[in-house]
Amino acid sequence: MSHPSLGVEEELLLVSASGEPLPRSQAVAAEIEDVDVELELTRAQVEINSPVCRTAAELHQHLTEARAKLAAAAADEGARLLAIAAPPNGQAAQLVTKKPRYQEMAARYGQLAREQGVCGCHVHIDVPDKEAAIRVSNHLRPWLPALLALTANSAVSLGADTGFASWRWIQWSRWPCAGQPPYFESAEHYDELVAGHLAAGSIMDEQMVYWDVRPSTHLPTVEVRVSDVPLTVDETVLLATLVRALVMVALDAGDRGPEVEPERLRAAYWLAARDGLTSTNLDVLNGRVLPIADVLQRLIEHARPALEAVGDLPRAAEGVRRILAEGNGAVKQRRAFREGDSVVALTEIRP
Numbered sequence: 262m263s264h265p266s267l268g269v270e271e272e273l274l275l276v277s278a279s280g281e282p283l284p285r286s287q288a289v290a291a292e293i294e295d296v297d298v299e300l301e302l303t304r305a306q307v308e309i310n311s312p313v314c315r316t317a318a319e320l321h322q323h324l325t326e327a328r329a330k331l332a333a334a335a336a337d338e339g340a341r342l343l344a345i346a347a348p349p350n351g352q353a354a355q356l357v358t359k360k361p362r363y364q365e366m367a368a369r370y371g372q373l374a375r376e377q378g379v380c381g382c383h384v385h386i387d388v389p390d391k392e393a394a395i396r397v398s399n400h401l402r403p404w405l406p407a408l409l410a411l412t413a414n415s416a417v418s419l420g421a422d423t424g425f426a427s428w429r430w431i432q433w434s435r436w437p438c439a440g441q442p443p444y445f446e447s448a449e450h451y452d453e454l455v456a457g458h459l460a461a462g463s464i465m466d467e468q469m470v471y472w473d474v475r476p477s478t479h480l481p482t483v484e485v486r487v488s489d490v491p492l493t494v495d496e497t498v499l500l501a502t503l504v505r506a507l508v509m510v511a512l513d514a515g516d517r518g519p520e521v522e523p524e525r526l527r528a529a530y531w532l533a534a535r536d537g538l539t540s541t542n543l544d545v546l547n548g549r550v551l552p553i554a555d556v557l558q559r560l561i562e563h564a565r566p567a568l569e570a571v572g573d574l575p576r577a578a579e580g581v582r583r584i585l586a587e588g589n590g591a592v593k594q595r596r597a598f599r600e601g602d603s604v605v606a607l608t609e610i611r612p
Contacts, residue, residue, distance in 0.1 A: 262509055262513050262566065262567060262570045263509070263512070264315070264509075264570070264571055265386050265387035265388065265505060265508065265509065265512075266313045266314060266315055266386075266387045267313075267314055267315075267320065267384065267385065267386050267387070267501050267504075267505050268310070268311045268312065268313050268314060268320075268384075268385045268482075269310075269311045269320060269324065269382065269383070269384055269385070269497060269501050270299075270308055270309070270310050270311075270382065270383040270385070271308065271309050271324065271327075271328075271344075271380075271382050271490050271497060272301055272306055272307070272308045272379075272380035272381055272382070272490050273306070273307055273308070273309065273328075273331065273342055273343065273344060273380060273490065273610070274305060274306060274342070274343045274345055274348060274378070274380050275289060275305045275306070275307060275335055275340040275341070275342060275343075276305070276340065276341050276343055276348070276349070276350070276351075276605065277339075277340070277341070278341065279350060279605075280341075280343075280348075280349045280350035280351070280603075280604070280605035281348070281350050281351030281352075282303070282305035282348045282351050282355050282378055283305055283339075283340045283341075284303070284304030284305050284355070284356045285304070285305070285335075285338045285339070285340050286300050286301070286303075286304050286305060286306060286307050286358065287300060287304070287358075287359075288338045289307055289331070289334050289335050289337075289338050289340060290307060290334075292334035292337055292338065293330060293331060293334050295330070296309060296326075296327045296330050296331060297309065297310040297311075297312070297327075298310075298331065300358050300360065301358065302357060302358060302363050302366065302374060302377050302378070303355040303356060303357060303358060303375075303377065303378040304355065304356045304357070304358050304359075305348070305355055305356075305378055306378060306380060307331065307342075309324070309327040309328070309331060311323045311324055311327070313387075317498050317501070317502050317573055317576060320498050320501055321494055321495070321498045324494045324497055324498070325494050328342075328344070328494065328610045329610070329611070329612050330612075331610070332609075332610040332611055332612045333612035336612060341605065341609050342609065342610045343605065343608045343609055343610065344414070344490055344491065344492050344493070344590075344608050344610055345380065345414060345415065345490070345492075345590070345594075345604070345608040346379055346380045346381065346413075346414045346415035346427065346428075346429035346489035346490050346590070347378075347379050347380070347415035347417075347418035347419075347423075347428050347429050347432070348378055348379075348418060348419060349417055349418065349419075349420070349604045349605055349608070350419065350420050350605070351419060352419070353375075353376045353419060354372065354375040354376055355375060355376070355378040356375075357374060357375060362465075365465065366465065369465065370436075373435055373436070376432065377432070377433075379415065379428075379429040379432050379433060380429065380489070380490040381429065381433070381486060381488060381489060381490055382412065382488040382489065382490045382491060382497055382500065383484055383485065383486045383488075384484070384485045384488075384500060384501045384504040384505075385477060385480060385482040385483070385484050385485075386482055386483050386485070386504060386505050386508040387481060387482055388481065388482060388483045388508070388512065389481075389512075390481075391448045391451075391476050392447070392448045393483075393512060394448075394475075394476035394477075394482070394483040395445045395447065395448050395450075395451050395476065396511060396512075396514075396515075396516070396517055396518060397474070397483045397508050397511040397512065398442055398445060398472075398474045398475065398476075398483065398518075399444055399445060399511075399517050399518030399519070399520075400507070400510070400511030400514065400518035400519075401474050401485065401504075401507055401508070401511065402441070402442060402444065402474070402518070402519075402521055402526060402545075403519060403521050403526070403545045403546050404507055404560055404563070405441065405473050405474065405485075405487045405526075405530070406526070406529035406530045406532070406533040406542060406543070406545070407533070407542065407553075407556050407557055407560050408485070408487050408488055408500065408503065408504070408560075409427055409430055409487050409488065409489075409530065409533040409534060410426070410532075410533035410536070410537050410538055410542060410553055410556075410557075411488075411496075411499075411500070411503075411538070411557060411581070411584065411589065412427075412488040412489050412491045412496060412500055412589060412590075413426035413427040413430075413489055413533070413534070413537035413538070413589055413590065413591040414427070414429075414489040414490060414491055414492050414589060414590025414591055414594070414608075415427050415428040415429040415430075415489050415590075415591065415594075416428065416537075416590075416591040416592075416594045416595045416598075417594045417595065417597075417598045417604045422595060422598055422599075424535070425534050425535050426533075426534065426535065426536060426537025426538070426539070426589075426591035426592075427489050427533070427534040427537065427591065428534075429489050430487070430489070430530075430533075430534045431534055433471065436469070436471050437458065437463035437464060437469075438455075438458050438463065438464050438469060438470050438471055438472065439471035439472065439473075440471075440472065440473060440530070441472070441473060441523070441526055441527060441530055442472035442473060442474050442475065443472075443523075444518075444520050444521070444523075445517075446517070448476075451476070455467055455470055458470075471486065472486070473485065473486050473487035474486065474487070483508060485504045488500055489590065489591075491589070491590060492589065492590035492593065492607075492608060495580065496580075496584065496589065496590075498580075499576070499577060499580035499581070499584070502568070502573045502576060502577050502580075503560065503561075503564060503577055505567070505571070505573075506564035506567035506568045506571065506573065506577070507560075507563070507564050507567070508567075509564075509566075509567035509570070509571075510563065510564055510566060510567050513566070513567075519546060521545050521546065522545075522548075525543060525545050525548055526545050528543055529542055529543040529545045536553070537553075537589060537591045537592065538553050538584070538585060538588065538589055538591070538592060539553075539592065540553065541553060542556050543556075544556060544559060553585075554585050557581050557585070558581075561577060561578060561581060564577070590608070593607060594607065594608070
C-alpha cells in the first residue's frame with residue numbers, strides 16, 4: 262500500500278475587535294513573505310496553503326507556523342484572525358474581493374456570492390491520475406457526512422445560534438454544483454456532467470465544481486472539500502490523516518466503489534450539518550441509525566489498514582476519542598454562546 266503525499270488549504274476569517282468581518286485580506290496577505298497565502302471570494306477571508314507533506318507531524322508543524330504568522334500579520338493591520346467557518350457577528354453580505362474572477366461571480370450570482378464569507382478546509386491527496394480520483398470519489402462518498410460531523414465549526418453566526426453545527430455547509434450547498442458528489446461511472450462521466458453545467462451556464466468554469474470531493478483542477482490530487490475549517494491545528498491534521506487513509510483504502514480496492522442511495526446520503530449529510538457530534542447519524546452503507554461515535558468508529562475500522570501502514574492509527578484513534586470527549590468547534594461555540602462567553606475569543610488564533 263503506497264503512502265501518498267498530502268496537503269491542506271485552510272480558509273480563515275479576519276474580523277474587527279467586535280467580531281464583524283473586516284475587509285483587510287489584501288493588506289494582510291501583503292505582510293506575509295514565507296507563507297503561501299491566497300485571497301478568497303470576500304475581502305475578509307484569507308487562505309493558507311501548506312506545502313506538500315509526507316507525514317502528519319510535518320503537516321502539523323507547517324500549519325501551526327502558518328497560522329501564527331498570519332495572525333501576527335492580521336494584528337499589524339488591526340484585525341483578529343479566527344479559525345471559524347462562518348462570521349460570528351455582523352451582516353450576511355460582505356465586500357467581494359477585487360479580482361476579475363470574483364467580480365464576475367458577484368455579477369452572475371448576486372447575493373449568493375456576497376453572502377459566501379464562509380471558511381472551509383480542503384485536503385489534497387496525491388493520486389495517480391484523474392480516473393483514480395474518480396474511483397476515490399465514489400469510495401469516499403459514504404464517509405463524507407462523518408467527516409463533516411467531526412469537523413463542524415459554524416454553529417454560531419451573525420450573533421445567533423443557527424441551530425446547525427455546520428451552518429457553513431448549509432450555505433455552501435446553495436451553489437449550483439456543490440455538496441454531495443454524484444456517483445461517477447468513469448472520468449468521462451464526470452467530464453460529461455461538468456460539461457452539462459458549463460453548457461447550461463450554471464457555472465462559469467470547472468473551478469466552480471464545488472462537490473465535496475473532486476479531482477483537483479490544478480494539481481495531481483483528489484481534493485476533499487466537505488469540512489468546515491477546524492478550530493485547531495490538531496483537528497485539521499486529524500482530518501487530513503483520516504482522508505489520506507480513506508484514499509489509500511480506495512486506491513487499494515481498485516474498483517469503482519459502492520453505489521450508495523443518494524437520498525440516504527442526503528439524509529446523512531443533513532443530520533451531520535445539523536447535529537454534528539451531538540446525536541445520531543446514518544450508516545449510509547446499510548441505512549442503520551447509529552450514535553455518531555459508532556459511525557466514526559466504523560470509519561476508523563474501514564481506514565485501519567492504511568492508518569496502520571502509515572503509522573497513524575494511534576494518532577487518529579486518540580484524536581477522534583478526544584474530540585468526542587471534549588467537543589469540536591461547534592460544541593465549544595455553543596457552550597461559549599450559551600454561557601455568555603466570547604465566540605470570537607474562543608476561535609481567535611494568536612501570533
